[in-house]
Amino acid sequence: MSAESENEKTDPTAGSSGESAPFRFRPYHHPAAGWGAAKSVGRVLAREGEFLDGPRGIMRMNHEGRGFDCPGCAWPDDLKGLHLDICENGIKHVTWEMTHKRVGRDFFAAHTVGELSRWSDAALEDQGRLTEPMRYDPDTDRYVPISWPDAFDLVGRALRELDEPDQAAFYTSGRLGNEATFLYQLLARELGTNNLPDCSNMCHEASGRALQASLGTGKGTVDLKDWEVTDALFVMGVNAASNAPRMLTSLVEAYKRGAQIVHINPLIEAAARRAIIPHEFLAMASFRSTPTSTLNLQPRIGGDMALLRGMAKVVLDEARTDPKALDTEFIERHTSGFAEYRALCEATSWEEIEHQSGVARADIRKAALVYCEADRSIFSWCLGVTQHDHGVDTAREIVNLLLLRGNLGREGAGPSPVRGHSNVQGNRTCGIDHRPTGEFLDRLAAVCEIDPPRRHGLDTVGTIEAMHRGDVLVFVGMGGNFALAAPDTPYTFAALQKCRLTMHVSTKLNRSHLVHGRDALILPCLGRTEKDQQRAGVQATSVEDSMSMVHLSIGMKRPASPHLLSEPAIVAGIARAALPDSATPWERYVEDYDRIRDTMSHVLDGFEDFNRRVRLPLGFRIRQPARELVFDTPSGRAEFSTATLPDVVPAEDRLVLCTMRSHDQWNTTIYSDNDRYRGVKNLRTLIFMNADDMRERGIGKFDDVDITSIARDGSTRSLHGYTAIPYDIPRGSAAGYMPEMNVLCAIGDYSTQSDQPLMKNVRITVRAAS
Known part of the structure; x- marks a missing residue:
């Protein structure tokens, strides 16, 4: 057998389109970034046909002045005026958003939800940008156009008809700008709930x-x-x-x-x-x-x-x-x-x-x-x-x-x-928190003249369980792909399908639109790269990076459709429909985002004089008292902790599985079935294992295996026909890709300390495929 054939295998399930493709594994020995990244960027620009706007976007991304913040990771922008403060994955993310492909009424007329449910996740997102609001029609199993006023009326009516506000949950994925974030949490709390689950509940x-x-x-x-x-x-x-x-x-x-x-x-x-x-x-x-x-x-x-x-x-x-x-x-x-x-x-x-x-x-x-x-x-x-x-x-x-x-x-x-998603830290700073402090609620009440609820709300796992019980009936998703990001995929799917209404604010088609409640809406929004034109002119939004720097982001591109609304406008539209007697000036906020920032400056610690400071070169850094050796702890000092070491060694016949992203992936967005830095091409249904663990189980290189997880309650979940790849990983440990492997993480397997799903600590058995 040749060296090349020893590292190749034809896998009929590989490839984004589901077509047969040769799987290849060759250990990666080259430097990170460099020419490999440059070639990848060239292929991305060619694939999306973005030879003009793509390079323009690259030259504007993460740039001081009138640039837009990369919608990818939350790593801080360069402080010394670097003109190419960009990366391969950021460029993928931007060109993915700037694509010329469109998903409008003709697309939905041609495809039922049942048909689309059989498509791969990469194929769904590859169809392009959503162009107008859509509502699910159960008679035809299709999404059909709906006007913005009718869409807002539908959501508003669904929220008003709930027996209590806690029957609604308001999720955000982390990419929401600070201004929209503040309005979103204000909507939820004026409605009367702290059910504000977010992606931080699963990450940090x-x-x-x-x-x-x-x-x-x-x-x-x-x-x-x-x-x-x-x-x-x-x-x-x-x-x-x-x-x-x-x-x-x-x-x-x-x-x-x-x-x-x-x-x-x-x-x-x-x-x-x-x-x-x-x-x-x-x-x-x-x-x-x-x-x-x-x-x-x-x-x-x-x-x-x-x-x-x-x-x-x-x-x-x-x-x-x-x-x-x-x-x-x-x-x-x-x-x-x-x-x-x-x-x-x-x-x-x-x-x-x-x-x-x-x-x-x-x-x-x-x-x-x-x-x-x-x-x-x-x-x-x-x-x-x-x-x-x-x-x-x-x-x-x-x-x-x-x-x-x-x-x-x-x-x-x-x-x-290291926070993983652009502005996920800003979301928490600006009020997306199911366990808000009393001090924050007091300020919000005084400044915004509302009576916010004081009881804690539901986090991500709690929201899924509540939907499954029938206690949460309306799910509002602000960005992201909740159905795939969450643990215990079949359980999460069933939970969403029990809702009266599921509504998602999105830029592209994804799995969450196909796993819906009895009624369902897709509301398309502007992307980070696009101009946000409101009555007072083109608007800028602010974001907070992983190191507490807050700065402005201004889109450069004409919107993908004239029917797109900004996220603040969508939040305000929902709020006015759900709270028709609200004294909050929702429409005035949308006309000029400076007005939102003025209100935020009176509510949020560290945001004083917000409008002036955010326009300073590089923006401003939120004060961190602990950096100044001021500790808001019971003792007034930094606290040593004294936890005993946990037992993390798996039983003799078991492994501990860590789920992770591939290189050609951003959260649940999958650009291709490749993982260049780990040497994988054309395959995602795989598991990396220690070679000795494989031999002990009678598993050969590239053998098909069945993977079964064992939850705390003794229940099991399985994946079949995955490819075993020997890899440099400690004995007793294994790794594979999310979201495909999220099915193995039981809804009840979450941390008793943080309530996070145990995505990187799944107990499994691996056997040669039967």
């Missing part, structure tokens, strides 16, 4: 709760300037090359100035090896790559907390002979609970740490010594840390480690969670 809820408990703030404290001067970066549970590609620039620059970079992840991803930054023209011309790591550690899935405890144990041991290992002055002046934490670390054996982390003591010591020798350190993490039952404890353990050496409240040091 653990980070927010951990940082709030430890430091009194739900956000990271560092900014991009800190990344530029830190001595050591610890990057945990992040696939940066795909999910936050502009981080590569920071990693390359850090390496060049001599900083230490430690990646901690079960898979050694492309971003943890080498990179060529496309805007570094000399490096591109010479094919010269730069390392992006100085050390890689591969804990078992869920083993991060034990590894961190081991690092803390080393720091405390070093302090016996090196007085500089601990910042005792910082600990005494600014922290609480150190003695208890030190005792816990001393009582935790190395045997337990090695067993639970899956990493040898000597390797943990290497990382710990990097930390001890660095004057300033940053810990950055993403969903590999949070989507576990113990995600809050792990994020708090990161803070524990930072506190030991006073890595807080000074330049180049602190916690830096």
Whole structure:
């Protein structure tokens, strides 16, 4: 058998169109970004036919002044005027939105929902931009046109006819601008509910709760300037090359100035090896790559907390002979609970740490010594840390480690969670929170003259369960693809189908439009790249990045259809129909978004003088009290936590599955069936496994396998005919793609600490296909 044939297999289910395509797997050994990214961008522009608007968009994206913010990830914009502060996946996202393809009434007249339900998700979105409001017609099983006034009247009537406001839920995916976000939460609370589930409930809820408990703030404290001067970066549970590609620039620059970079992840991803930054023209011309790591550690899935405890144990041991290992002055002046934490670390054996982390003591010591020798350190993490039952404890353990050496409240040091979606952090800041604080509600009541509900609302899992019970009857989705993003896919589908009305504000057709309630609406909105013309002129919206910078975004392109409305206009239309006697000036808000910002400035902490400050060069940064060593905690100090290590080692016949995105994917949007950085072409129905785990189960390379998950309640869920690929991943661990594998995560398997679905900690068995 030839070397090529050993790495190829024909899979009849591969390919976005469902046609036969040759699956190929060849381990990726090239630098991240560089010419591979450049070629990919060229193919995307050619595929979408965007040879004029595409390059124009690239030159306007993430640019200070009259540019628009990338609708992809939430990585901060460059602070020094870089003219190509872009990435491959951001360009994919923008050209996907700017496509010339359209989905209008003729398309829906030609295809029933039943037919469309058999299409792949990539094929659905590839049809192009939605152009007008549509309503589901059960008699023909088709979506048919509906006017905007009639659509608003339908939603308003459905909301008014509910027995109580909590029978409605208002979801947002994270891409909503700050102004629309504020109006959206105002609508829900004036209606009388805090049922505001969002994608953070599935992603970084653990980070927010951990940082709030430890430091009194739900956000990271560092900014991009800190990344530029830190001595050591610890990057945990992040696939940066795909999910936050502009981080590569920071990693390359850090390496060049001599900083230490430690990646901690079960898979050694492309971003943890080498990179060529496309805007570094000399490096591109010479094919010269730069390392992006100085050390890689591969804990078992869920083993991060034990590894961190081991690092803390080393720091405390070093302090016996090196007085500089601990910042005792910082600990005494600014922290609480150190003695208890030190005792816990001393009582935790190395045997337990090695067993639970899956990493040898000597390797943990290497990382710990990097930390001890660095004057300033940053810990950055993403969903590999949070989507576990113990995600809050792990994020708090990161803070524990930072506190030991006073890595807080000074330049180049602190916690830096990586938020995955543009403005998801802004959504939470501006009121999308099912557990709002009393202080926020008091301000909202006083400024907006409403009586908001005080009881907590439903999060994402709670909303799905409530729909399934029949307790939530109206589901409003503001962006995203809820049906595919959520866990336990069949259960979620059934829950949505029990609703009286499901309504989705969207730019493109997706699975959630086909899994609908008894009545259903698709309301098309403007994209981030498009001009938002209102009575007062072209409007700008604001977004908040992963490091608390707030800045304006202004679209450049003519809207895909004259029938599109902006998200603030859609929210206002729903609000006026649902609350006909409301004193809120909904129409005035839509005429001029400055009026929304004026109101926000009186409600939201850190948004004072909003309209002036957001127009400053680069916008403004929301104040982070913990950065100033001001802690809104019960003790008024930073709090050490003392959680015991969880048992993350699977039973002998089981593996722990981590779901993740491929490189050619953004959340639930799948651009192709390729995953360049992991060497996969033309296949998504796969599972990456340790080679020894495969041999132990009698599974050969590229064999078809059946995967079964075992939920806490003993129930099982299965996927059949997946391809097993040997991969560099710790024993007992496995990985595969979401949303296809979301079916394996039971609705009841969520964290008792954060209520997040355990998307990266699914207990499974894998067997050769029967």
